[in-house]
Amino acid sequence: MSSWLKNLLQYRGLFMLIFVLGIGGTFQYGFHISVLNSPSRFVKTFINGTWIHRYQLPITESSLRLLWSFIVSSYCIGGLLGSLGTGYLVSRYGKKKCLLCSDLIPFVGALLVGLSSTARSFEMILLARFLYGINAGFGLNIHSQYAGEIADKKTRGFTNTSISIFVTTGKLTGQILGLREILGIESMWPLLLSASGFCALAQLLTLPFFPESPPYLLMEKQDKEGCMQALKQLWGDRDHQKEIDEMLREQAARRSGRSLGVLELLKERSMRWQLYMLLALTITLQLCGINAIYFYSVEVFKAAGFHEAQIPYLTIGVGVCESTSVILCSLVVDRFGRRVLLLSGYASMVLALGLLTLTISLQTMYTWMPYCSVIVIFIYTLSFGAGPGATTMTINVEIFSQEARAAALVIVGVINWLGLAIIGMVFPFIVATIEQYCFLTFLTIITICGLFLYFYLPETKGKSALEIREDFNKYNYRKPPSKDRTPEIYVISTRL
Numbered sequence: 138m139s140s141w142l143k144n145l146l147q148y149r150g151l152f153m154l155i156f157v158l159g160i161g162g163t164f165q166y167g168f169h170i171s172v173l174n175s176p177s178r179f180v181k182t183f184i185n186g187t188w189i190h191r192y193q194l195p196i197t198e199s200s201l202r203l204l205w206s207f208i209v210s211s212y213c214i215g216g217l218l219g220s221l222g223t224g225y226l227v228s229r230y231g232k233k234k235c236l237l238c239s240d241l242i243p244f245v246g247a248l249l250v251g252l253s254s255t256a257r258s259f260e261m262i263l264l265a266r267f268l269y270g271i272n273a274g275f276g277l278n279i280h281s282q283y284a285g286e287i288a289d290k291k292t293r294g295f296t297n298t299s300i301s302i303f304v305t306t307g308k309l310t311g312q313i314l315g316l317r318e319i320l321g322i323e324s325m326w327p328l329l330l331s332a333s334g335f336c337a338l339a340q341l342l343t344l345p346f347f348p349e350s351p352p353y354l355l356m357e358k359q360d361k362e363g364c365m366q367a368l369k370q371l372w373g374d375r376d377h378q379k380e381i382d383e384m385l386r387e388q389a390a391r392r393s394g395r396s397l398g399v400l401e402l403l404k405e406r407s408m409r410w411q412l413y414m415l416l417a418l419t420i421t422l423q424l425c426g427i428n429a430i431y432f433y434s435v436e437v438f439k440a441a442g443f444h445e446a447q448i449p450y451l452t453i454g455v456g457v458c459e460s461t462s463v464i465l466c467s468l469v470v471d472r473f474g475r476r477v478l479l480l481s482g483y484a485s486m487v488l489a490l491g492l493l494t495l496t497i498s499l500q501t502m503y504t505w506m507p508y509c510s511v512i513v514i515f516i517y518t519l520s521f522g523a524g525p526g527a528t529t530m531t532i533n534v535e536i537f538s539q540e541a542r543a544a545a546l547v548i549v550g551v552i553n554w555l556g557l558a559i560i561g562m563v564f565p566f567i568v569a570t571i572e573q574y575c576f577l578t579f580l581t582i583i584t585i586c587g588l589f590l591y592f593y594l595p596e597t598k599g600k601s602a603l604e605i606r607e608d609f610n611k612y613n614y615r616k617p618p619s620k621d622r623t624p625e626i627y628v629i630s631t632r633l
Contacts, residue, residue, distance in 0.1 A: 147373035159303035161340025162280025167307025175315025176326035212270040213558035219274020220550025239275040247334030285534035286350035297531035298467035423556035426579030441507035462522030474598040482524010483587035489517035497573040538602040
């Protein structure tokens with residue numbers, strides 16, 4: 138207990154910055170994924186009423202469906218554009234300035250949504266969702282980069298896992314605020330959809346009191362004094378020369394004095410297997426079936442005999458399971474490592490998906506089978522949160538060095554937002570065609586990617602960026618090149 142309190146006091150600046158980054162970072166991403174579900178019927182009613190006011194006719198079902206799909210998908214389009222722009226902006230202006238500027242975007246979005254009912258304009262909602270997407274695209278990428286650079290080896294796992302904590306907390310907050318007892322009534326939907334503006338305001342007011350990330354100050358701005366001050370503020374007032382020397386060694390191992398762009402990263406041989414890992418991890422996260430679980434949970438709860446009014450609270454219970462498991466994972470990830478938690482989570486999810494396919498197929502034959510499906514849903518959600526839900530972004534951040542991290546997270550963002558848009562359009566048709574057997578598709582994807590990661594993904598716990606790079610060089614340079622063609626970065630990393 139005394140050791141825990143000592144760490145809390147020593148790293149209090151780091152923990153405070155983790156919270157400040159989260160509320161304006163990935164929290165926004167998670168919040169806007171879930172917050173539109175509850176007021177959807179009220180927004181559709183508003184669109185129909187606005188249409189009648191303009192044209193004296195109710196809107197057709199097909200036109201309403203098209204407008205609604207635009208409102209939903211505009212968030213993904215904005216997120217994709219925001220992700221694409223982060224690499225250049227962060228390298229040029231730094232993470233802190235970019236986050237502060239992006240906090241202004243939700244204010245505009247909140248103002249548009251708040252006034253849309255008075256102005257009788259559903260186009261303002263569409264534009265607001267697009268702006269929210271841009272902000273979430275910035276927040277997801279910049280928060281991940283920032284978190285990956287502000288922690289030492291001792292707290293790096295918890296700090297990077299906090300990225301996922303705020304995603305799940307954002308989704309859960311959107312679900313809770315959407316309850317009819319809070320803001321889930323027709324008169325309150327503009328306030329519900331404007332709530333993220335308060336989170337942006339909180340970050341805008343508090344982030345200026347915290348430093349830019351130490352590696353950025355030292356390696357990009359050559360500000361050693363500023364780096365030392367940042368380290369003392371975040372990690373406590375002690376000698377940090379060892380950490381600075383490690384950053385300088387990483388800087389010396391660079392091919393150039395600047396960060397890599399996306400195209401340069403894709404062509405870089407020394408990063409090839411890191412990119413393979415990134416693709417496997419990110420694609421599996423998108424196609425692991427968590428969205429299908431949330432979709433099917435409503436039907437399963439109905440089959441189990443729960444009343445219609447109880448289902449929103451049970452769905453929130455699923456979200457609580459995910460958030461709780463992510464938080465628990467963050468507390469043990471620095472002890473057990475990323476690889477063990479990730480692969481054990483995959484194994485549990487494969488088992489749960491197989492059982493869920495079976496229980497849903499048999500739920501009409503046995504009265505007690507729907508309750509088994511409910512239990513399996515909670516087991517799957519806990520496995521997801523404690524495994525890939527918590528560790529995927531952590532590993533993606535850690536397997537890339539400072540020079541490549543920004544470009545790598547741009548790729549993660551593009552895959553993430555494209556996957557979110559494609560799943561939103563295609564998933565309903567998959568469910569309508571093969572019903573509960575869609576879980577077997579997710580099971581197969583998890584199994585294939587899990588086996589690939591089992592054989593090739595190294596543990597990153599407690600390792601520096603150069604040590605992690607050395608682990609991957611075994612695959613990037615299977616046949617050592619001749620001395621006259623040996624890349625400089627390979628020579629330096631092997632000497633270390």
